[in-house]
Amino acid sequence: MKVNFVDLKAQYQTIKPEIDNAISNVISNTAFVLGKAVADFEKSFASYCETKHAIGINSGTSALLMALKALQIGEGDEVITTANTFIATAEAISYAGAKPVFVDIEEKSYNMDPSKLEKAVTKKTKAIIPVHLYGQPADLDPIIEIAEKKGISVIEDSAQAHGALYKGKKTGGLAKVGCFSFYPGKNLGAYGEGGAVTTNHDDIAQKVRMLRDHGSSKKFYHEYIGNNCRLEGIQGAVLSVKLKHLDGWNDARRKNADLYRKYLKGTMVKVPEEMPYAKHVYHVFCVRVKDREKLIDFLKQKNVYTNIHYPIPIHLQNAYSFLGYKKGDFPVTEGCMDEILSLPMFAELTEEQIKYTTDCIKEFYQKA
């Protein structure tokens, strides 16, 4: 048996006629950049996220950058986030001209620890970017409470949490701005790069719309120095088709997470916890294990493919050495670093594949 880490071919087989037809329509209409397919998707995605606006962007990284720019965050400003995230969260802050400042995470949720947040806020702090890591929402209420008290903005990095709920409400609409990635392997993935900004604020939406298109709302008339961060027509069309399946796919991921829990019960493997305020959508099924590198090799020999999200936290990455952080600054984040392991997770994963994966894990620890 082979168990891929993700299997986009399996997903495509379930929606092939719809996807082929949607792509073919865009090609016939030659609306390759923005256009009706993107506008239609923006409407349905805003409705899905329970927000007033959704703006299609060419990647999740650009979505974060556009959000920061729309909030006029730049040179001399600080933006707080966590170090256990994909580097894009910090890169967007840096590209906006601001300085990323990290706070530690909670052991249970792997998300920003609100109790450590206030100490990181300075006079220069302009925004906080909690990341809904692995598909589980960060504990937003205390984060927003601190932000409101200090008069700073909260931007949700929802790149891994399409359809996740915090206290019954969709991510992306819980703070001032939400940012999504539609990288192909995401719970809602394009057939190329893609992203979106969501917001209930008309002024922010209007500015992001202009910034993604060279600071313009009328061709060749430019109000701001913007960028080219437009979503392509084909991606809009693909995303509209896939959005209709998202809840079903998220339910399947949750079912798969339960099966992993069932089959890993009684082993040394620590399975993820679902926080009482959260509906997790398991973009990543992240467990904690001992002897990780040997286990990864063993599983590979057995044709089971895993991943690590993320092997090095951002404050210890070479690219960010100039910030002056050192080992020991974020003990919870660093404590996870050598133990976290992402097991195969996607909607089409079968019970047989999960059983096989967990049997292989058990075999490894019996031998060890």
Ligand SMILES: Cc1ncc(COP(=O)(O)O)c(C=O)c1O
């Ligand atoms: C938490 C997080 N933020 C931002 C991004 C950036 O998104 P993209 O790859 O679409 O630029 C990603 C993508 O992996 C992500 O996981």
